[in-house]
Amino acid sequence: MKEKMVKKxxxxxxxxxxxxxxxxRDSPDYIRSVSDFHFIPGSAEAIGKLFAAGLDVILITNQSVINRGWVTEEKLSDIFQHLCQGVALFGGKIKDIFYCPHRPDEGCSCRKPGPGLFFQAEKKHGMDLSESIMVGDSAxxxxxxxxxxxGRKILVKTGNGQKDMAFLKKNGPLPDYLAEDLADAVDRILSGSVFSCKKY
Ligand SMILES: [Mg+2]
Structure with a gap:
């Protein structure tokens, strides 16, 4: 395992x-349109910082709203475009987006907690997963x-993070770092300490 991850x-x-x-911000009613999408303060800026540091950012997201028939592919694409525009205001860029359209009952391998989306990304872009970091809010x-x-997992306290940390403490896998939010997670990544810190 790499000792630490450093800018560039x-x-x-x-x-x-x-x-x-x-x-x-997540919603129990799901994010169905651009008007439902609200950036968590500091998150778009944080992605800008990752980009400025030379790090590739890839989204990995479950979007069962597609196969539930609640959101069309076109609407989802509009939401992603809105997200990318918000990130661009801070000079950031999302390299790629992988999403799972399936409902939980479809038994696919790409819906998280399955690893399929990461493997799709690896196949397309050839990154080293063991040198990569995942930032998420759920178990x-x-x-x-x-x-x-x-290689490293960061759980943020926003979204489901607080609730799911209690679950992960009992059942694992534990994150390497528990962050306040994405901005905090990115500060930790850019300080190089995510790969050198002790397991949570
Ligand atoms: Mg989430």
């Missing part, structure tokens, strides 16, 4: 981000990253 020297790793509850994010062999 990220090896072949990338930073994977979940969307809802990490970048934008499913941590489980999926663990199953895919992602």
């Amino acid at each position: 020297d990220c090896g072949k790793g990338v930073v994977f981000l979940d969307r809802d509850g990490v970048i934008n 499913k994010d941590m489980q999926a990253a663990e199953a895919a062999g992602v």
